[in-house]
Amino acid sequence: MTTTALDRIDIKILNELQQNAGLTNVELASRVNLSPSPCLARVRTLEKLGVIDRRIAVLDPAVLGIGVTAFIQVKLEKQVQLSLENFTRSIDRLSQVMECYLMTGDSDYLLRVMVPDIDALEDLIVNKISRIPGVVSIRSNLALKRISHKTVLPIDSNQPVQIKTCSSGSGRADRPTKSHYDAHQARFDGGIGIDASRTLDHNAASF
Incomplete structure (x- = not known):
């Protein structure tokens, strides 16, 4: 390194x-x-x-008719590596999921999704996310309005930046590996609060 x-x-x-x-x-x-x-x-x-x-x-979603942004909290039945990896693979196949985070707190994952309308959101939750093996609860929050959206990382030209690079000769920077939690890994308290225009509670077991 x-x-x-x-x-x-x-x-x-x-x-x-x-x-x-x-x-x-x-x-x-x-x-x-x-x-x-x-x-x-x-x-x-x-x-x-x-x-x-x-x-x-960077495309404008409003121009393309993708008008609904939602934040979806997902809880799995068990936090074992196989379940987490299966969920990750399933989420990667859903084009509507713009971001997915492994979380601390009450939920295991936080998703940011974008869809054309509420019907499309319902279809995504009911027919896709809830059917991923191991999902036991889903809570979705609709965004009223996007106040700020940035794609620019805050790097200051007046401050030196140190980056870690591989010494293997590949020339590529080391990337963080995917997190693998298991049932024995410590969790932290303090979930995430999201203000929304509407909250939908879903029990995956009911679908």
Whole structure:
């Protein structure tokens, strides 16, 4: 394991690409006060290190008719590794699930999902999530309005950033491995509270 330091120019490059990944190399170089060739070299190094994971387009859900955002808390019957891995695989196959977190507190998972309407949300919960083996309870909360949404990580160009990189020669940064809880792992108190316009309680056993 080795540590690599990112300088102010590297961080400026990252901040510019976070704001607009579609910048050409010439445009990017101009914004960070570099000539195109060294700018391109820095970007390729950041990609090789794994700092830049990938470049994507951020779409407007309202324009596409995806108007409902919900937060879904899921509890499993048992917190054994097999159940957790099975749930993770099942959730990965659902395109409506934008984010999934393994949680402390009363629920095991917190999902952020996006669907076109309430009927689609009901279908997702009743016909998909509740049918995942091991799910015993589901609680969904509808978001009234999105107040803030950010995709830009808060990195300060005035502060040095240290990143950990592999020494195996792969050039990729070490990624966190998926958490595997078992029945003996300690849990923490204090769940998450979500304000919502409507709360739906579901008992998975009833479906």
